[in-house]
Amino acid sequence: MTAAACAVLLLCAGTAAAQVGGNIALLSDYRLRGVSMSDGRPVPQLTLNYDDPDSWYWGVQASGASLHERGGTQLIAYAGMARRLASAWSWEAGASRSVLTRDHGSDYGEWYAGLAAERTGVRLYFAPHYFGRDVRTLYAEMNGFHPLQDGFKLVAHIGVLCPLSHAGMAAASMRRDGSLGLAVALGDWNAQLAWVASSGGAPRSLYYVEAASRAVVLSAAYSF
Structure with a gap:
């Protein structure tokens, strides 16, 4: 899932009333699980979300994207439920759908x-046809932040994508990704500078990327 959707995981832990919101952002490189979805180019991003008082939430994100050297837009819609446990933790479950406007074979x-x-979250994803391929995948991730002085936060992410082999398919290697960055909020504006890296031996035909990838990504967003 996207960074915006991961943020929902953290925010829903404290949701108590209906809320409608979103943000408009500009990213120097749109990275999804360590992989550039914008061919290393800057793209705009729009996110809209709704948190229901009955613990339901839904949202949609639109980002500039470029796969197979084609421009276009990636739309990700997601919906789920989050509820607080007796402890300080909350649980959630949901589903998402990714659509590429100029490459529906990769939906x-x-x-x-x-x-x-409050400061950390973990998620496990299952895709029966990852990027439209006849490959089932599991993706596990952990996201968190640590507050610093003057409104700054240290943010971190780690994830592992594991293809599930089946009859007639050779076993594929796991792909790992991570990021470490510094974020700051200035009123309704926030900015983040992060180092992002990914590695693994999965075939290019499945992930559309080289075996290893690293980048420094700058993003700025206005929340409403």
Whole structure:
């Protein structure tokens, strides 16, 4: 799932009333699980979300995208439920659908479940046809932040994508990704500078990327 959707995991832990919101952002490189979805180019991004008082939430994200050297837009719609446990943790479960406007052969859906606390969250995703391929995948991730002085936060992410082999398909290697960055909020504006890296031996035909990838990504967003 996207960074915006991961943020929902953390925010839903404290949701108590209906809320409608979103943000408009500009990213120097749109990275999804460590993979550039914009061919290393800057793209705009729009996110809209709704949190229901009965613990339901839904949202949609639109991002500039470029796969197979084609421009276009990636639309990700997601919906789920999050509820607080007796402890400081909350659980959630939901589903998402990714659509590429100029490459519908790469559309795919995922189911996910997770746990969240005030500063950290974990999620597990299952895709029966990852990026439209006849390959089932599991993706596990952990996201968190640590507050610093003057409104700054240290943010971190780690994830592992594991293809599930089946009859007639050779076993594929796991792909790992991670990021470490510094974020700051200035009123309704926030900015983040992060180092992003991914590695693994999965075939290019499945992930559209080289075996290893690293980048420094700058993003700025206005929340409403």
